[in-house]
Amino acid sequence: xxxRGIVFDLDGVLWDSTHCHRAAFASVLRxxxxxxxxxxxxxxxxxxDVLATVLRQAGRSFSDADLARAVERKRQLARQELERxxxxxxxxxETLRQLSQRYRLGLASSASxxxxxxxxxxxGLTDCFRTVLSGEDVQKAKPAPEIYLESFRRLxxxxxxxxxxxxxxxxxxxxxxxxxxxVGLVGTSSHQELIDxxxxxxxxxxxxxxxxLARREQSLPRDGLHLGNWEAYAAPKxxxxxxxxxxxxxxxxxxxxxxxxxxxYPVAGRPILxxxxxxxxxxxxxxxxxLSPAGRAAVEERLSQRAPGRYRIAxxxxxxxxxxxxxxxxxxxxxxxxAVVWGDQVALRSQSVEAxxxxxxxxxxxxxxxxxxxxxxxxxxxxRGPRGELRGVLQAREGDDLPDSGESDTGFFCFRTQDLxxxxxxxxxxxxxxxxxxxxxxxxxxxxxxxREDGAVLTPRLMAVxxxxxxxxxxxxxxxxxxxxxxxxxx
Numbered sequence: 001x002x003x004r005g006i007v008f009d010l011d012g013v014l015w016d017s018t019h020c021h022r023a024a025f026a027s028v029l030r031x032x033x034x035x036x037x038x039x040x041x042x043x044x045x046x047x048x049d050v051l052a053t054v055l056r057q058a059g060r061s062f063s064d065a066d067l068a069r070a071v072e073r074k075r076q077l078a079r080q081e082l083e084r085x086x087x088x089x090x091x092x093x094e095t096l097r098q099l100s101q102r103y104r105l106g107l108a109s110s111a112s113x114x115x116x117x118x119x120x121x122x123x124g125l126t127d128c129f130r131t132v133l134s135g136e137d138v139q140k141a142k143p144a145p146e147i148y149l150e151s152f153r154r155l156x157x158x159x160x161x162x163x164x165x166x167x168x169x170x171x172x173x174x175x176x177x178x179x180x181x182x183v184g185l186v187g188t189s190s191h192q193e194l195i196d197x198x199x200x201x202x203x204x205x206x207x208x209x210x211x212x213l214a215r216r217e218q219s220l221p222r223d224g225l226h227l228g229n230w231e232a233y234a235a236p237k238x239x240x241x242x243x244x245x246x247x248x249x250x251x252x253x254x255x256x257x258x259x260x261x262x263x264x265y266p267v268a269g270r271p272i273l274x275x276x277x278x279x280x281x282x283x284x285x286x287x288x289x290x291l292s293p294a295g296r297a298a299v300e301e302r303l304s305q306r307a308p309g310r311y312r313i314a315x316x317x318x319x320x321x322x323x324x325x326x327x328x329x330x331x332x333x334x335x336x337x338x339a340v341v342w343g344d345q346v347a348l349r350s351q352s353v354e355a356x357x358x359x360x361x362x363x364x365x366x367x368x369x370x371x372x373x374x375x376x377x378x379x380x381x382x383x384r385g386p387r388g389e390l391r392g393v394l395q396a397r398e399g400d401d402l403p404d405s406g407e408s409d410t411g412f413f414c415f416r417t418q419d420l421x422x423x424x425x426x427x428x429x430x431x432x433x434x435x436x437x438x439x440x441x442x443x444x445x446x447x448x449x450x451x452r453e454d455g456a457v458l459t460p461r462l463m464a465v466x467x468x469x470x471x472x473x474x475x476x477x478x479x480x481x482x483x484x485x486x487x488x489x490x491x
Contacts, residue, residue: 003162004103006103007165008164010109011167014088014092015089015119017082019081020081024077026039028070032062040168040189046110047074049141075114089206089207092123095207100128104155104156104157106132106151107131107133110135110141110147112135113137131155137150142168142173145174148164148175161365162180162181163182164180165183166185168189169196169197172194173198176361177241179336181200183199184203195237198361234359234361241335243336243338244287244334244335244339244417245288245338245340247289247329247341249299250291252295264299267481268481272346273306278350279353283339283354288313312332322441322442323424323433323441324441330417336417337361337416337417339357342470348468352410352462356369360414366416366456368447368458370447371412371460372410373408373468375405375408380395380396381400381403391448392445395445398436399436399437412463413443423446433445466483
């Protein structure tokens with residue numbers, strides 16, 4: 001995905017002002033008897049949020065009036081130091097003027113409006129920014145994403161088209177929660193703290209941003225399938241706070257002679273549900289189970305024991321297709337990204353799921369990541385055009401004539417939540433979304449519709465075919481059990 005907009009934090013990124021704020025905070029807190037203030041922990045936060053949090057944690061009582069006076073005192077002390085001669089970061093002016101020739105630039109700082117205006121006067125960079133926001137312009141400060149979401153709106157660019165440059169862990173968290181690519185600058189927070197917060201890359205200063213962007217552009221893959229070294233495009237780690245898993249699991253196990261919801265069918269001595277929870281909970285904030293009305297009680301009893309507080313239930317009243325099931329589950333999703341997992345995918349490996357989530361979360365910024373495998377006797381086959389682009393989907397259950405070997409889905413998908421909602425709402429009535437035999441509203445045929453947009457869909461080969469076998473019969477269960485035993489023995 002091409003970058004069109006860049007939004008910069010101020011303190012510690014463009015302005016060498018961290019020492020001014022650190023000293024001002026320490027001075028004000030000392031008046032309340034609080035020593036040893038750790039500025040790095042709160043870097044990027046709004047002043048009132050920092051003071052209120054530190055005073056409460058120190059057990060100090062204070063009124064709203066006390067807090068207001070402390071905030072004003074801190075700002076006054078910091079401004080005095082800033083006006084004495086805080087310096088711009090090396091090559092700050094040259095870098096921003098260079099970038100403003102090609103990108104839409106924004107400034108988004110937790111600082112007061114007066115401090116932001118002081119920087120703009122001192123630097124002479126006002127004309128470089130199409131939008132400027134201070135901590136006083138939003139309701140929820142960093143690490144909440146509000147200031148960046150508003151910046152993207154004012155720049156008229158999508159979050160996935162934006163780069164955020166930050167020096168603080170809280171700012172990186174805000175950028176990633178907003179859906180942007182984030183570059184961290186070492187200084188206020190350490191390299192590891194920035195990575196742990198979700199930074200896609202860590203640089204030493206703002207002057208390195210143009211060269212990083214150039215390297216990124218040169219390394220863009222020619223398509224979403226041939227990614228080569230996928231880790232070069234992936235986020236350093238999965239951020240569970242921006243992920244929810246949706247599991248369509250309204251089916252019964254009647255084809256396997258099982259009188260309970262299929263997701264409770266035992267495989268290798270454990271219900272499918274247990275395998276899926278082990279797989280998803282380390283990577284996702286919440287798991288949404290889409291169940292039938294009859295299956296709810298039995299499944300929720302298990303969930304309440306296995307994942308208290310980490311699950312939600314959505315009810316699909318009638319079995320009208322996976323598209324409908326996902327749409328129902330999506331109503332309970334509040335995170336930036338959603339991972340959809342078919343409710344019979346027991347054999348998926350943790351490493352494969354992590355790789356898909358990291359790739360989807362990374363700087364290629366796809367709308368959909370749909371890992372595929374090549375298999376004999378496919379149940380699904382993706383059709384591709386001459387350039388490798390997705391053109392359509394063949395489905396055995398809809399009576400399509402499938403090849404002897406073909407490219408199949410893996411039962412695991414990653415979406416930007418808002419894109420998945422739009423896809424399901426926009427194309428619900430489209431002929432290609434309805435099975436010609438079943439009449440059901442399906443999800444898979446919708447994926448090629450987004451693939452028409454460059455960079456929107458990644459279809460990497462990250463999984464072994466054995467781990468993508470769904471449990472639809474006793475024979476499937478036996479094959480999966482053999483694979484799980486072999487995986488346990490050989491790793």
